[in-house]
Amino acid sequence: xxxxxxxxxxxxxxxxxxxxxxxxxxxxxxxxxxxxxxxxxxxxxxxxxxxxxxxxxxxxxxxxxxxxxxxxxxxxxxxxxxxxxxxxxxxxxxxxxxxxxxxxxxxxxxxxxxxxxxxxxxxxxxxxxxxxxxxxxxxxxxxxxxxxxxxxxxxxxxxxxxxxxxxxxxxxxxxxxxxxxxxxxxxxxxxxxxxxxxxxxxxxxxxxxxxxxxxxxxxxxxxxxxxxxxxxxxxxxxxxxxxxxxxxxxxxx
Numbered sequence: 001x002x003x004x005x006x007x008x009x010x011x012x013x014x015x016x017x018x019x020x021x022x023x024x025x026x027x028x029x030x031x032x033x034x035x036x037x038x039x040x041x042x043x044x045x046x047x048x049x050x051x052x053x054x055x056x057x058x059x060x061x062x063x064x065x066x067x068x069x070x071x072x073x074x075x076x077x078x079x080x081x082x083x084x085x086x087x088x089x090x091x092x093x094x095x096x097x098x099x100x101x102x103x104x105x106x107x108x109x110x111x112x113x114x115x116x117x118x119x120x121x122x123x124x125x126x127x128x129x130x131x132x133x134x135x136x137x138x139x140x141x142x143x144x145x146x147x148x149x150x151x152x153x154x155x156x157x158x159x160x161x162x163x164x165x166x167x168x169x170x171x172x173x174x175x176x177x178x179x180x181x182x183x184x185x186x187x188x189x190x191x192x193x194x195x196x197x198x199x200x201x202x203x204x205x206x207x208x209x210x211x212x213x214x215x216x217x218x219x220x221x222x223x224x225x226x227x228x229x230x231x232x233x234x235x236x237x238x239x240x241x242x243x244x245x246x247x248x249x250x251x252x253x
Contacts, residue, residue, distance in 0.1 A: 004250050005031030005063070006243070007188065007232040008038055014239040018053060025057035027243050033230045034064035035093070039081045047084040061085045063160075063186055063228050065093040065131065071117045079124055089127035089185060089228070091160045092117070100135060104144040111153020118157065127185050127227075129158030137169030145171075151180060162188040162232070163217055164204070177220045186228040187221065189214065189250060202235045206242050208249020218253040 006029050011020045017038070024032065032054065039047065054061060064087050066078050071092060082090055092114060101107045118128035136147040151157060161184045166173045177184070191210030193203050208214065231250070236242040 002229055003030040004189070004247055005029065005033055005228055005230040007033040007035070007230050009035045010231070010233045010236060010242065011239055012037070020239070021053060021057045021059060023240060023243050025059060027247050029243075029247060030059065031228065031230070032059055032061050034061050034085065036065065036067060036070070039064070039085070042077050042080050044084070047081065051085055062087055063089045063091060063230070065091055068092050068095065068114070068117060075120050079120070082121075082126060087126065089129070089158070090121050091129050091131045091186065093131040094133065101146070102140070104140055104142060104149055107140070107144070107146045107149035108153040111150040111157070114150065114157055115154035118154070122156065127158050129160055129183070129185060130154070131160040131188070132162050133165045134169035137166060137171040147176070151183065157183065158185040159183040160186040160188065162190065164188070164190040164192050164212055167192060167212065173217060174220050177217070181221070181224040184221065184224050184226055186230060187226055188232045189229050189246070190232045201233070201237055204233050204235060206233065206236075206249070207231055207246035208252070209245060214249070215253050
């Protein structure tokens with residue numbers, strides 16, 4: 001079976017992480033994905049403690065999310081964290097609403113900005129790319145799609161494809177996988193609840209318990225060199241349920 005990871009942001013409301021790691025290990029997860037608040041410090045002792053705690057449960061952290069400002073202004077700090085935790089890929093995960101371009105030229109320029117931001121990481125041997133949400137698939141007034149423009153401006157960017165956000169953006173994930181599959185190096189495995197359900201979980205669902213055709217998605221991804229599959233749920237109301245049911249479903253794909 002393909003190894004399955006877990007985005008630790010999903011468990012941010014279920015602290016401490018020291019209680020989450022054994023749950024993940026017991027369920028059969030092999031990897032976790034980090035996010036900013038988890039490694040806010042570059043204190044060597046703190047980073048080593050985190051790495052040791054993961055190792056205690058046979059977990060690794062091959063991928064991590066870092067904001068664009070940190071990637072640009074604290075490059076050495078990000079490199080230190082990524083190296084200390086044994087990452088092989090760094091992804092920029094988000095752009096705040098007030099920072100999002102409103103025309104094609106500026107979106108293309110943002111892709112160029114990501115390309116520049118990623119160079120030190122690629123030079124150091126890391127994979128580097130963009131993690132999407134829904135806003136990149138909303139057509140601009142001239143009909144251009146921001147996701148195309150980002151990749152046009154950043155020809156060497158990898159893609160951590162968040163399939164459920166592609167769908168929430170009104171786009172066809174199979175078409176985008178076909179178009180940019182050679183860029184996809186990681187995939188967020190998440191699910192969308194049926195309309196009107198799971199309102200207290202922002203409309204998300206445990207993997208295999210929503211409307212996303214994950215069996216079909218996995219088949220479409222098969223030709224490409226995806227290295228990491230990572231469960232995520234933005235607002236689960238039962239972390240143990242999410243952990244157990246998601247990996248059980250994933251094993252059937």
